[in-house]
Amino acid sequence: MxxxxxxxxxxxxxxxxxxxxxxxxxxxxxxETFTPEPFLDARRYLNHLPIENYVIPVPTITPVSEMEINGVKAIFKLEYLQPSGSFKDRGAWVTVSKLLEEGISEVVLDSSGNAALSLALYGLSAGIKVHTFVSYDTSPGKLSLLQQLGAVVHYVEGDRMTVHERTAEFSERSGITYVSHWLNPYFLEGTKTIAFEIYEQVGVPDWVLSPAGSGTLFLGLWKGFSELKATGEIEGLPRLVAVQASGYESLCGRSHARNALAEGIAIPEPPRLDEMKRVLRETDGLCVSINELETMGALNWLKRHGFLVEPTSAVVLSALWKLIEMGEIKRGERAVLPLTGSGLKLTQGI
Ligand SMILES: [Zn+2]
Incomplete structure (x- = not known):
């Protein structure tokens, strides 16, 4: 229910x-007891998902790459290797599977790019028509891909919150189902599978650092680990770190200067804010704010180490450096850093 x-x-x-x-x-x-199914993709967790049938493609099990950073075991989880190039595939897969079950064939969502691309890809295979509302500053690479996948792109003048409002109005006017990934509970059912995977790959780490704008990954991590705990599979949750973009913080204090690089988390008023606050308390978590310069520094480090990601993905590394320096994350501890989105969609320099 x-x-x-x-x-x-x-x-x-x-x-x-x-x-x-x-x-x-x-x-x-x-x-329900944690018993992964014998598949090598996200179907491993079907018995923990609220869907009867599923669409193809299926999100992949993403690899992890371990590296020592200032005495801390950093475990990068390469979410940008999902079929559409971001972790959003997990949520889109469960959402589209549910929409098909209910016979819904036309939907609308708002996105800074990755969620729309993901829904367009899974929607295309399922025969679902996707409308997407985007702001004019959405990256040209993502817009081009959206069009190639047959999505109907609606442009909105204004920031991310304005795009969200216009989408809801369009849905009300047209009667087309709004599938906002910020609100849609089935999206979180998909993103929770990242916690199951982390557990299978490396056990329960001391920390997981997640970009946190609307909270789709942050809350998915919490939900997945919480379900493992509820079944008695694990004893405790990792400490969750919400990494936010400066100028757009909802959990940390609001900074003055805006981080325009981390577009995926430029969401100052997420609708699930109360839940995110609860998760911070429950997991003894922390909030870290990252500015543009720090984002760029981490992005360059990631490139030099072979991780071709987009700027929003880089904030978790900046946060790791900061928390090590502050003495919060200690030598010998293990920290998982999901790298959320591919750099291959960026056709223009930043
Ligand atoms: Zn209510």
Whole structure:
């Protein structure tokens, strides 16, 4: 069933974005023993997902790459190697599978690029028409790919929050289903599989550092590890670090200067903010804010070490350096850093 995080009201497991009270929803199921299925892709976790059937393609199990950084074991998880080049494939796969089950054939979403691309790719194979609302500063590489995948692109003048509002208005006017990945509970069901994978690949690390704008990855990590704990598979959760872009912080104090490079997390008012705050408390987590210069420094380091990612992905490395320097993350500890999006979509220099 779906449960409202604000008033506790429950709904059957159909496609639904929010509670009638306006609160956000999470899928809730009785804890089930962690028994991965014998597949080499995301179908490993089918018995933990709220879908009966699934669409092809299927997100891959992404590799991990371990490196020692100032005495800390940094474990990079290469999410940018998913079929559409970002971790968003996990959420799009479960979402599109659910939409198909319900016979929904036309949807609209808003995105800075990666979520739309992912939904367009999975939607294309499922025969679902995808409208996407983007701001004019969306990277040309991503726009070109969206068009190649048959998505209908609607441009909006304004920032990310304005794009979100225009999309909701369009959906209301046209009756086309809004599948906002910020709100949609099925998206988080997909992103939670990254926690299952991390657990299978490296056990429970001391820390996981995640870019945190709308919280789709941050909350997915929490949900996945929480489910493992609820089944008795693990004893405790890793400490989760929410890494935010300066000028757009919702959890850390708001900075003055804006980090325009980390476009994927330039979301100052995420609808799941209360849940993100709860996760920080529950996991004894931390919030770290990263500015543009720090993002660029980490991006260059990643390139020099063979990780071709987009700027939003680099903030987790800046955060790791900072937390080591502050003495929060200590020598010998293990920290997982998901690298969320591919640099191959960036056709223009930054
Ligand atoms: Zn409610």
């Amino acid at each position: 779906l449960r409202c995080s604000r008033c506790g009201r429950t709904y059957p497991e159909a496609f639904r974005l929010t509670c009638e009270c306006g609160g956000t929803l999470l899928v809730e199921r009785p804890p």
